[in-house]
Amino acid sequence: MRLIALTDDQLRAGGGLKWGRAPGDVLPADIAELDFAVAPPIRAALSASVDRSALGYPDYEAGAPVRLAELFAERTRRSGGWRPQARAVEICAQITQALCCVILAFTRSGDEVLVHSPTYPPFLEAIRSLGRRPLLLPVGNVGDDAVKAAWAGAERARRLRLILLCQPHNPTGHVFDLATLEALADLAEHRDAVVFTDEIHAEIVYDGTQCPSIASVRGAAARTVLFTSAAKSFNIAGLRCAVGHFGSDELHARFRTLPWHLRSGASALGIAATIAAWESCGSWLDQLREQLSVNRIRLADFMSTFEQVRFTPPAATYLAWIDLRGAGLDFNACDVLLKAGKIALQPGSVFGASLDGFVRLNFGTSEARLEKLLQRFGKALDSGYGKG
Ligand SMILES: Cc1ncc(COP(=O)(O)O)c(C=O)c1O
Incomplete structure (x- = not known):
């Protein structure tokens, strides 16, 4: 290959x-x-789905979506060293869609959302268009002066309800170290905020750099929603499939109070391609x-x-x-x-x-x-x- x-x-x-x-x-x-070119196993999986006319509505409670949830849990156990539960997994069409849903489910109009600057544009759009306020934190590690200053602002924020992370960070390619994640976890605990971590770029990391997930940091784990997908590393963004993990049943249940059509919609082809990517590529x-x-x-x-x-x-x-x-x-x-x-x-x-x-x-x-x-x-x- x-x-x-x-x-x-x-x-x-x-x-x-x-x-x-x-x-x-x-x-x-x-x-x-x-x-x-798209990896051969993904092409084969897509052709097989078409050949079998397997293009109906996916049953998200059975078959391939369940396999995908298990695959996510297995991969994370192997590469991330923490143990997600397959039953805590939710499959959506897009990460940014899931973020919009989290904003709607866990914050109110006028609430603040902590996000790093520079900011991936759809994050800012999601926060602003839903009537929430971005609280910008410069990218850097906890010891940096600019970060310390912004931190003080975050600690004073009255309505900080959500901390939004992009690990690794787009556009800078920065990887937040464990100390930074622990500081964010403390802040989340202190302010009783939910954490959303977008880890779509976590498969492309250089020189053996460790890329820890805040979903595995004590203090943050139970309040963290993690989303990832194969879209960037395998170049299949048009197929629409994102995989999420909820750190507690309570978080998951609250997300599920949103209308199904708002929070779902992964395509049959996207699910098949993501399984092929994570299993065989x-x-x-x-x-x-x-x-x-x-x-x-x-x-x-x-x-x-x-x-x-x-x-x-x-x-x-x-x-x-x-x-x-x-x-x-x-x-x-x-x-x-x-x-x-x-x-x-x-x-x-x-x-x-x-x-x-x-x-x-x-x-x-x-x-x-x-x-x-x-x-x-x-x-x-x-x-x-x-x-x-
Ligand atoms: C950080 C980040 N999140 C999400 C996406 C897009 O993913 P989705 O289409 O699933 O929202 C991108 C695309 O470049 C990205 O860089």
Whole structure:
């Protein structure tokens, strides 16, 4: 089973958001989709479902969904070292959907939701559009001054009801260490807040970094809702399947008070593909990690040649968070790279206010295409375009 890089033509024909939206002369590296063919066991599972016409409503209480819940519990026991109960698992269509449901079930209008900044945009949208208030905490470890200051704000917050974590963090690729998770667990206990942890990127971690889950931290476990999926690591986001775990029966029961159609909806194909990914794609995932590790090192070497660029290689994810403020691009970094370099990156501004000088680059691609991207990136910076 080999990792196969798709050609530009294949990717453009594939209809994904990343390549589908990019004009013909632009190389896209914005949306978090991979430029690799879907792993063979996933393709086989999807074909088998179609061949058997197994495309009716999934029975979430039996068959494949139950197998998926058990698989999640087994994998977590092996890789995470803690013991989730399969009966505490809930299968939804999307993690962001589950987050919206948790916000509705556990908070009220005007309540505060603690979330790290920069923030994955759908998190902010979910919090704000449901009438809750984001309380921003800078990404960093507990000892950092900025974090300490924000912490004091969180401790004073009157209506903090939910702590939202993205572990590992999108867009920075930061992995929160155990001490930080323990501090968040204390805060959650102290404020009697629920914790939601999105661990969709936890399978792509570099250099043996430990990626602990707050769901296993004493004090937080019973108040934590964890969601993950195979969507990012296996590039199957369009199939709609996310797997959640509730740290207590009480949390689970409260989530289930929401209408079924609001909190459910994983597709039969998404469930089949996620089982195939987690059961049979270990060696494919290893190859992906190797390729991404090579890309990450190349990216770090390349960025280090520019004095004006600040870049810390991510500890996890295939996303690079690049600070271009020193290049004089405080207000328009993404625009300049698009116009002068013909590359589409994700603008920092979508991750929070005053972040226009940052860009997020998705390096989940072949070495050859990454090289092209970097050449164009360098050309755009050297062009002087966009400087005041
Ligand atoms: C942190 C994070 N959560 C969730 C998602 C999307 O997952 P879903 O479509 O299941 O909401 C992404 C996609 O990039 C992500 O980066």
